[in-house]
Amino acid sequence: MNAAEAIVRCLEEEGITKIFGIPGVAIAPFYEALYHSETIEQVLMRQEQNAGHAASGYARISRRPAVCVTSSGPGATNLITALATAYADSIPIIAITGQVESHLLGRDVFQEADMRGATESFVKYSYLVQNADDIPRIMKEAFYIASTGRKGPVLIDIPADVQRAQLKKPFTYPSEVSIRGYKPNTRGNGQQMAKVVEAINHSKKPLIVAGGGVILGNGEKLVTAFCEKNQIPLVTTMMGVGVAAKSNPLYFGMLGNNGKPYANRAVASSDLLIVVGARIADRAVPRPENLEKSVKVIHIDIDSAEIGKNLGPTLPLVGDVCEIFRELLTADVHIDTTAWLSSLEEMKHSTVDHRKFSELGVNPMLMVKTLTEKMEDDAIYVADVGQNQLWSADNYVMKQGRFLTTGGMGTMGYSIPAALGAKLCRPEAQVVAVCGDGSFQMSMNELATIAVNHVNVKVLVVKNRYLGLVREYQEKHYDSHYSGVRLHDYPKHEKIAEAYDMDYFECSDNESLPGVIDQFLASGRASLLVCNVDSANNTV
Amino acid sequence: MKGIFSVLVENKDGVLSQISGLFARRGFNIDSLAVGETDKHDVSSMTIVSTGDQRTIDQIEKHLNKKLDVIKVRRLDETKSITLEMMLIKVSCNLNNRAQLIELCSCMGAKMMHVSAKNMTIELHAAPDVIEEFIELVRSFGILELQRTGTIAMLKG
Incomplete structure (x- = not known):
């Protein structure tokens, strides 16, 4: 057995059935081994970055690491943005990259790129494999590292000659991992736990701020159960959208610049914030130092380095969200939040949305609301980046589905490949990618992958002929000097749909919107819906 | 801090x-x-x-x-640790001021590693603040070259 075959065996042992990638000479031995696998199917992507995003979409739905593969040099460097995206959003991905022959390393030969060096700040860990016999251990460690503690991408860079090299020892896949520098702490410290319970019992206006970490830790049910048991209200960050259903009376929306004004007012009037799995980045809380002064904060995170990074001083509790909330559910919490909840309810109903929308074209807020109300209960909604993302996060009607987006890195072009990955993970689920006409063009080449694999993904383009969010920024901060943001009327989307064998729909007014969305969702194959939106519409 | x-x-x-x-x-x-x-x-x-x-x-x-x-x-904690650093320093000196430099070295526990007509190479291993002091003391002679290893430290007891 050679190392390439050993990698495939390890992937089989891990239960991997799909990998996303593009081959090349430096990864050819691996693709040869893959050719003989009976359980792993390779999905040929059209650009390496999208292979990473597709793996991200797959991993987020399967809640396990997913795999992407590229060749060396430009193939591998193309992947870096996807790794950075996964790192910022803590998505478990295993990236396998081919490398030039070992004896040529460091000589700047054809298609050589130092991937370990180049990705150092964008991966949780990386390996340069030098010995075929290390493969089983490295693969086992990589899956363990990617999927435990704070999740994230792991890179395995492997020279072509090492891929071809025979294992000297018989192949065995290790059952255990031992990394002396890596012992992720999952149980919350007992003393801290007691302090947290005490702080909650002393509060009158507690509020949970749930971030993406709650979803990554599979803690949605436990966190909402805790809220319900103790009648504690909840808001989310953008990455936390989906922790609670919109119909949950304790859910008060997404906070932040682009969130619900009443969610921000809830944060401002609370006397105890329980931040769970959130970074408290600038878009969610622009001035954390003001927050620190006015309110007590409990910060729960699996990553101790998050404690005090953007927000402090706090009452920290480091551990796994499920373990912590399982324990909190049995804790003696006795508070009466009736008055606090009714004041939030009043806040919610008295908040007037002052945003004005153009009479022309489709109202994007209405579009997201109508679409998500009509989508199946457990459907997957993938939002891209730009105005479309903010309208999506703000108006998404959460039922029992999933809302995927990249909140950390904000990488345009994420939605189409991530939706493809999500759909391949759960073929029975309805999957809709929502993007702008800018982000659409950053990954529309993957419509070919969607067509070839007969993946019934729905793609909705919010078309306003601009890089809308930058346009909005220029309008506010640069006297409407629209510099380099106009996309004009290209591409002709109906022709794109035709070129990729997709059903095509278009909508330019609010009246016909529900009917068009019905047809778009009902279509039996991949379909493209363009909603023409007036560029004058802003998110704030 | x-x-x-x-x-x-x-x-x-x-x-x-x-x-x-x-x-x-x-x-x-x-x-x-x-x-x-x-x-x-x-x-x-x-x-x-x-x-x-x-x-x-x-x-x-x-x-x-x-x-x-x-x-x-x-x-x-600096107060509860032993900190140590090593330095090699080449200082300009001649017949007129060499004695003065030798005296400084013996005061500070520095070792003369090499002496030439125009300069002297000195080794000193000590706590980082002692190293700083020594550098200041010999600065007026003219420092030709200086290398420090960086601090190593260990908790006492």
Whole structure:
């Protein structure tokens, strides 16, 4: 057995059935081994970055690491943005990259790129494999590292000659991992736990701020159960959208610049914030130092380095969200939040949305609301980046589905490949990618992958002929000097749909919107819906 | 404030770059860094001295702990630790002031490693503040070359 075959065996042992990638000479031995696998199917992507995003979409739905593969040099460097995206959003991905022959390393030969060096700040860990016999251990460690503690991408860079090299020892896949520098702490410290319970019992206006970490830790049910048991209200960050259903009376929306004004007012009037799995980045809380002064904060995170990074001083509790909330559910919490909840309810109903929308074209807020109300209960909604993302996060009607987006890195072009990955993970689920006409063009080449694999993904383009969010920024901060943001009327989307064998729909007014969305969702194959939106519409 | 970190790391390629990269990326200062193998050939010890406010020093410790190739991080209290640094310094001197320099060396426990007609090369191993003092004392002679190893530190007892 050679190392390439050993990698495939390890992937089989891990239960991997799909990998996303593009081959090349430096990864050819691996693709040869893959050719003989009976359980792993390779999905040929059209650009390496999208292979990473597709793996991200797959991993987020399967809640396990997913795999992407590229060749060396430009193939591998193309992947870096996807790794950075996964790192910022803590998505478990295993990236396998081919490398030039070992004896040529460091000589700047054809298609050589130092991937370990180049990705150092964008991966949780990386390996340069030098010995075929290390493969089983490295693969086992990589899956363990990617999927435990704070999740994230792991890179395995492997020279072509090492891929071809025979294992000297018989192949065995290790059952255990031992990394002396890596012992992720999952149980919350007992003393801290007691302090947290005490702080909650002393509060009158507690509020949970749930971030993406709650979803990554599979803690949605436990966190909402805790809220319900103790009648504690909840808001989310953008990455936390989906922790609670919109119909949950304790859910008060997404906070932040682009969130619900009443969610921000809830944060401002609370006397105890329980931040769970959130970074408290600038878009969610622009001035954390003001927050620190006015309110007590409990910060729960699996990553101790998050404690005090953007927000402090706090009452920290480091551990796994499920373990912590399982324990909190049995804790003696006795508070009466009736008055606090009714004041939030009043806040919610008295908040007037002052945003004005153009009479022309489709109202994007209405579009997201109508679409998500009509989508199946457990459907997957993938939002891209730009105005479309903010309208999506703000108006998404959460039922029992999933809302995927990249909140950390904000990488345009994420939605189409991530939706493809999500759909391949759960073929029975309805999957809709929502993007702008800018982000659409950053990954529309993957419509070919969607067509070839007969993946019934729905793609909705919010078309306003601009890089809308930058346009909005220029309008506010640069006297409407629209510099380099106009996309004009290209591409002709109906022709794109035709070129990729997709059903095509278009909508330019609010009246016909529900009917068009019905047809778009009902279509039996991949379909493209363009909603023409007036560029004058802003998110704030 | 000053932070002295005694860090045990995996003795393998790329680890030094990971650690120095971490400091560079997050805007943490490195005042000095000393690295060497321990009694176990697969473990290296690093002593990193940094300055910053309390929050920065706390963050450095957390981020060091987060690195998978870091086995153990200890933050050392300067008053409870032995700190030591080594320096080689070449100082300009001639017949007229050589005696003065020799006297300084013997006062400070420095060793004369080489003497030529125009200069003297001196070795000093001492606590970092003693090294600083010595540099100031010989500055007027004219410092031709100076090399320091960076601080190594160990908790007493």
